[in-house]
Amino acid sequence: MFRKILLIAAVSASLMASVIKMDLNAKYGATNFHTKDAVKFAKLVKQYTHGTVIITVHAGSSLVKGNPLRAVKDGTVALTDMFIPFTSGGGKVFGISALPFIANSYSDAYKLYQISKPAYIKTFKKWNQKLLYAVTWPPSGLYTKKPITKISDFKGLKTRTYDKNSANFINMAGGSAVALAWGEVYSALRTGMVNSVVTSSASGKDGKFWEVLSHFTKINYAYPLQAVTINLDYWNSLSKAQQNAMLKAAKEMEKIGWQASKNEDKIALKTLAAHGMKISKATPALKKSLDKIANKMLKNYLKNANSQIKKIFKEYRK
Numbered sequence: 001m002f003r004k005i006l007l008i009a010a011v012s013a014s015l016m017a018s019v020i021k022m023d024l025n026a027k028y029g030a031t032n033f034h035t036k037d038a039v040k041f042a043k044l045v046k047q048y049t050h051g052t053v054i055i056t057v058h059a060g061s062s063l064v065k066g067n068p069l070r071a072v073k074d075g076t077v078a079l080t081d082m083f084i085p086f087t088s089g090g091g092k093v094f095g096i097s098a099l100p101f102i103a104n105s106y107s108d109a110y111k112l113y114q115i116s117k118p119a120y121i122k123t124f125k126k127w128n129q130k131l132l133y134a135v136t137w138p139p140s141g142l143y144t145k146k147p148i149t150k151i152s153d154f155k156g157l158k159t160r161t162y163d164k165n166s167a168n169f170i171n172m173a174g175g176s177a178v179a180l181a182w183g184e185v186y187s188a189l190r191t192g193m194v195n196s197v198v199t200s201s202a203s204g205k206d207g208k209f210w211e212v213l214s215h216f217t218k219i220n221y222a223y224p225l226q227a228v229t230i231n232l233d234y235w236n237s238l239s240k241a242q243q244n245a246m247l248k249a250a251k252e253m254e255k256i257g258w259q260a261s262k263n264e265d266k267i268a269l270k271t272l273a274a275h276g277m278k279i280s281k282a283t284p285a286l287k288k289s290l291d292k293i294a295n296k297m298l299k300n301y302l303k304n305a306n307s308q309i310k311k312i313f314k315e316y317r318k
Contacts, residue, residue, distance in 0.1 A: 020242070021054045022078035022234060025063035025071070027226075032206055033264045034226045035059050037135060037257045038081055041228065044249035049242050055079065073128045078234045084120075084134070084225045085163035092305055093123045096312065097136070097225040098165045099301060100294040106262055109136045109223035115315050119308055120227070129229040132250040135257030138200040138265035140166070140221040143213045145195055147280070151289035159196040160185050165297065166198050166221070172293045189213065201268035202261075210275035219282045219290060228253075 024042065026035040035057065042055035064071040068082040069089045084090065085098035096102075096116050103109040113134060124131045142148060144157065157175035161167040167177035178194050182203075188194045189212040197209065198221060209216075228250070235243065273279055282290065302310060 019052055019054060020238065021056070022230075023063060024055050024057045024079040024081070024228070025061065025068065025077045026057050026059045026081050027061050027068070027083060028059065029206070030059040032059075033202060033260050034081060034135065034137075034257075037253060037260060038228065040256060041133070041249055041253040044252060045246050048245035048249050053238065053242055053246065069127050069129075072229055072231050075231050075233060077231075079132075079228060079230045081226055081228045083137075083162070084227050085165065089127060090123050092301065092309055093119045095163065095165050095301070096309070098163050098222045100165065100169050100221050100297060101291060102294075102298070102313075102316075103223045104220060106136070106223065106258070110258060112223075112312075112316055113225060115312050119312060122308075124227075124229055125232070128232045130232055130235050132228045132230055132246070133254040133257065134225045134227040135254065136223040136225055136261050138202050138261055138268065139218070139223055140198055140200055141204075142217045142219055142221070143197040143199065143204055143209050144215045144217065145213055147215055147278075148217045148286065149283045150285050153286075157196045158194045159198055160188065160194045161198050162224070165301075168297060169221070169293060170198065172296070173290065186212065200265070201272060202264045204277075205268040205271045208275075210272060210277045214276070214278060216272055216277055216279045217282060217286075218279065219286070 024038055026038045028035050030036075038057045042057055045053050045055055063077050064080055067088060068080040069087050071077050072080050084094045087094055093116070096119070097109070097112065103112050113136070117131075120134070121131050142159075146153070148154070151173060154170070154174035157170070158178055159170045159175050160180045161170055161177045167179065170177040175196070178188075180188055180194065185194070185197060186207055189197070189209075196213070197204070201216070204216060238246070269279060302313065
C-alpha cells in the first residue's frame with residue numbers, strides 16, 4: 001500500500017513537472033473585449049493541451065509598461081497582445097491595417113489581414129516571436145465636441161491619434177495631431193490639452209467619452225489590428241503536440257474574436273447613444289474630402305515601400 005502511494009506521488013510529481021506555465025500581458029483592462037478574448041484563448045489552450053500549458057492573463061498592461069514587441073523579444077514576458085499600428089519596431093508593415101479608408105467593412109478588413117499575414121509573421125519573427133492570432137478593432141471614428149460635417153470643421157481640432165498614419169491624416173485634414181498614451185487621454189480631454197480623439201466605438205465606451213465629448217462621427221477611418229504573439233524561445237520549448245494545440249486554439253480564437261469585434265461595435269454604439277452622445281455618419285461632402293487625403297497618403301506610403309508591401313495592395317485591390 002505504501003509503495004502504491006509513493007508511485008502515485010511520483011507520477012503526479014512527474015505530471016506537474018511537465019506543466020508549462022506562461023504569462024500573457026494584456027494591454028487593456030479586464031472588461032475590454034480583447035482582454036476577454038485573451039482569457040478565452042488561455043482556456044482553450046489549457047483544454048487542447050490537456051492542462052499541460054497554463055496561460056495566466058494579466059490585464060491593464062500590468063506586466064509591460066513599455067514596448068510590448070521588445071518585451072516579448074527579450075523574454076520579459078512569454079506572450080502579449082499589442083495594438084499593431086501603435087507598436088514601434090514594425091516599420092511600414094505594422095501600419096497596413098491603420099491606413100485610412102483602405103478597408104470599408106469587416107469583410108474588407110479580414111481580406112486585407114489574410115493577405116498581409118505573411119508580412120506580419122515575417123516581421124514578428126525578426127523580433128523573436130510568433131504571431132498567434134490577430135483581431136480587428138471596430139472601425140475608428142472621430143470623437144469631438146462639435147458636429148463634423150465638412151473638412152473645414154477640422155480647423156481647431158487638437159486630436160489624440162494612435163499612430164503615424166492617423167497623425168498625418170488629422171494634420172492633412174487641417175487639425176493638429178497629439179500623441180498621447182491611452183491612459184492620459186481622459187485627463188487631457190478634461191484639461192483641454194486635446195478636444196477630440198480618433199478611436200473606435202469600443203474605446204469611446206470604455207473611456208466614458210460622453211463625459212467630456214458630445215459627438216461621434218462614423219468616418220470608418222480604419223480597422224486596426226490587435227495581435228497576440230509568443231516569444232520564440234518559449235514556443236520552441238513546447239512539444240509538437242502542444243504547439244499544434246495552441247495553433248488550434250489561436251485559429252478558433254481568431255474566428256471568435258472577429259465576431260466579438262462586430263458585437264462590441266453594436267453594443268458600444270448603443271451605449272454611447274444611451275449616454276447622450278450624438279452619433280452620425282460622415283456626410284458625402286466630408287467623405288469626398290477625406291478620400292482625397294487618404295489617396296495621397298496611400299501614394300506616399302507606397303513610394304518607398306518594399307515589393308512585399310506593394311504586392312499586398314495589388315492583390316487586395318483585385
